[in-house]
Amino acid sequence: MRYLVPLGFLVFALILTAVPLMAANEYALRLFMLFLIYGLIAVGLNVLVGLTGLVSLGQAGLFALGSYTGAVLATRLGFDIVASCIGAAILSGAFGVLLAYPTVRVKGVYLAVVTIAFGIIVENVAIEWQSLTGGTTGLSSIPRPNVFGIKLSGFAFYAVLAVTLFVFTLLIHNLKISRYGRTMLAVSQSETASRALGINPTAMRTLAFVVASVTAGIAGTFYAFLNSYISPDIFTFSDSVRFLLMVILGGAGSTFGPVIGAYILTYLPEYLQQFQLWQNFAYGALLLLVMFVLPRGVLGTLRLAFDRWRPADPVPDVAEGLPVETTLRHDKQTWTAELVANALTVRFGGLSALSNVSLRVKGGEIHALIGPNGAGKSTFVNTISGFYQPDEGRCELDGVELTGRRSLEIARLGLARTFQNTELFGELSVLENVMVGYDQRLSYGLVHALLRTPRMQREEFECRRAAIGLLGFVGLSQYANEAARFLPFGLQRRLEIARALAGKPRLLLLDEPAAGLTTQEIDDLEAIVRKIAGLGISVLLIEHHVDLIMALADTVTVLDYGQVIASDAPAAIQNDPRVIEAYFGTPPERAETAA
Numbered sequence: 001m002r003y004l005v006p007l008g009f010l011v012f013a014l015i016l017t018a019v020p021l022m023a024a025n026e027y028a029l030r031l032f033m034l035f036l037i038y039g040l041i042a043v044g045l046n047v048l049v050g051l052t053g054l055v056s057l058g059q060a061g062l063f064a065l066g067s068y069t070g071a072v073l074a075t076r077l078g079f080d081i082v083a084s085c086i087g088a089a090i091l092s093g094a095f096g097v098l099l100a101y102p103t104v105r106v107k108g109v110y111l112a113v114v115t116i117a118f119g120i121i122v123e124n125v126a127i128e129w130q131s132l133t134g135g136t137t138g139l140s141s142i143p144r145p146n147v148f149g150i151k152l153s154g155f156a157f158y159a160v161l162a163v164t165l166f167v168f169t170l171l172i173h174n175l176k177i178s179r180y181g182r183t184m185l186a187v188s189q190s191e192t193a194s195r196a197l198g199i200n201p202t203a204m205r206t207l208a209f210v211v212a213s214v215t216a217g218i219a220g221t222f223y224a225f226l227n228s229y230i231s232p233d234i235f236t237f238s239d240s241v242r243f244l245l246m247v248i249l250g251g252a253g254s255t256f257g258p259v260i261g262a263y264i265l266t267y268l269p270e271y272l273q274q275f276q277l278w279q280n281f282a283y284g285a286l287l288l289l290v291m292f293v294l295p296r297g298v299l300g301t302l303r304l305a306f307d308r309w310r311p312a313d314p315v316p317d318v319a320e321g322l323p324v325e326t327t328l329r330h331d332k333q334t335w336t337a338e339l340v341a342n343a344l345t346v347r348f349g350g351l352s353a354l355s356n357v358s359l360r361v362k363g364g365e366i367h368a369l370i371g372p373n374g375a376g377k378s379t380f381v382n383t384i385s386g387f388y389q390p391d392e393g394r395c396e397l398d399g400v401e402l403t404g405r406r407s408l409e410i411a412r413l414g415l416a417r418t419f420q421n422t423e424l425f426g427e428l429s430v431l432e433n434v435m436v437g438y439d440q441r442l443s444y445g446l447v448h449a450l451l452r453t454p455r456m457q458r459e460e461f462e463c464r465r466a467a468i469g470l471l472g473f474v475g476l477s478q479y480a481n482e483a484a485r486f487l488p489f490g491l492q493r494r495l496e497i498a499r500a501l502a503g504k505p506r507l508l509l510l511d512e513p514a515a516g517l518t519t520q521e522i523d524d525l526e527a528i529v530r531k532i533a534g535l536g537i538s539v540l541l542i543e544h545h546v547d548l549i550m551a552l553a554d555t556v557t558v559l560d561y562g563q564v565i566a567s568d569a570p571a572a573i574q575n576d577p578r579v580i581e582a583y584f585g586t587p588p589e590r591a592e593t594a595a
């Protein structure tokens, strides 16, 4: 499998080199150059669509923005093509940040509407701002492309476009296989789990928008230089749809899919011209047919077929993994990780889910939080981990205030959690899920990711080794390459624990980890939690399973109707009349008689 991508790049380079030698005439070369420009837009848009799962229908707006910026810089200020591209990239990148902002609140179809509105605004500004854009007449006399005063011939300009597309495809492929690509995929699959691992979803989406905008902006400048003339009617909504289709048709998320999609959708209209009146109908019908037969796009479907007959990737060797002690061990002397919740109150409208709850998880202990259904246990976990904000009271981890902090900041302070309803990144492999958990410990930046520097490779290697070690720790080594959503439920719970541990937490919150497990799986879970505590990590265990609590907990706190009714050693809790009454709804004597 590994050799496929380098082979793809080799074939891509050969095609790009051979085309100008084979081009029958200037028109054929120009059409291919148009494909290269569209390819650049599609490759950038793929980061947004294929990795973060967002839909933009405003790419024509960014394309226009880049075109006008490049054209104005070249005609008014005499910039050459490189300087114009840089100017267009900066401006469209800034608009990418602006476009990413709404994703804090809106997603899916609402976000698509926002991007459509952006495209309409750009079109109208291009029409109305006549002094700068030439209004409906547009901008003409855009100079021939030149670099540092040297004019580029048709073939030289072709070479610039070809190299640009090749380099951007390579850079974006590098981004995809780095921690940034992995994290973007994770955010698209579970924003909640991402936040719990310390990932900032808004930052990831902003990065994706910036990449998609910068490439569209540069492509726009290239287009202005290629055409020598631009006007608002060149950049229409249907172009935005076409750019999105290029990604989907080629195969969203794949390295070369968008390039293939751009090729098909550049040449298809040319080919269909012979059908004259039927051209548009044939275009639509063909697209429908292709998407029906290849729902994952050309490359996505080929990949699926290829995956069926190729031998499965070998499971990583357990010996490759880092010992879990190395990945997780804390010094108990200096790393106490004490959680103190003080008089927490959380209300949902008129309902007090937590009333004045105080609780202390001592460093290194296993503290169980129990209570009947609806007692407020999950609300407590969600409040401690920053998913809810308390109405009153405060909590701190080793003296560091948690109240008022966002969930991702709390995760970065060393508090990891699992979820009552498992929140895995279903499309990622089991190994990748754990590697996403490790993400906050990686320090290489964007430039290292884009260039795949030795530092990036070294850190990724360490991350992979730690993840393999953690999979061994929870007994999931043989499933490393499986998609997480295919794991049986009991194993999904274990994977969530491994992923939470990957961030090297000081306190682990386990929200009903035994729910739905078999007796054997509960025994395994008991051993795992015991080992975790043995490594110096404090554990707050929310559970209904009495045997597990009695076997594991150093202290048990009982919640009922949002209030702490008891907190003591397990044996004392078992005989506490208030606890018996909370569970059985009757005083202890009568509960015994009933039993």
Ligand SMILES: Nc1ncnc2c1ncn2[C@@H]1O[C@H](COP(=O)(O)OP(=O)(O)OP(=O)(O)O)[C@@H](O)[C@H]1O
Pocket: 348, 351, 352, 353, 371, 372, 373, 374, 375, 376, 377, 378, 379, 380, 420
């Ligand atoms: N987001 C919310 N909005 C409104 N009410 C909520 C919300 N989350 C929890 N509640 C309510 O708060 C109370 C405590 O719920 P919570 O889920 O914390 O209990 P629990 O002890 O975890 O229960 P279970 O063991 O069934 O998971 C319940 O009455 C619940 O309906």
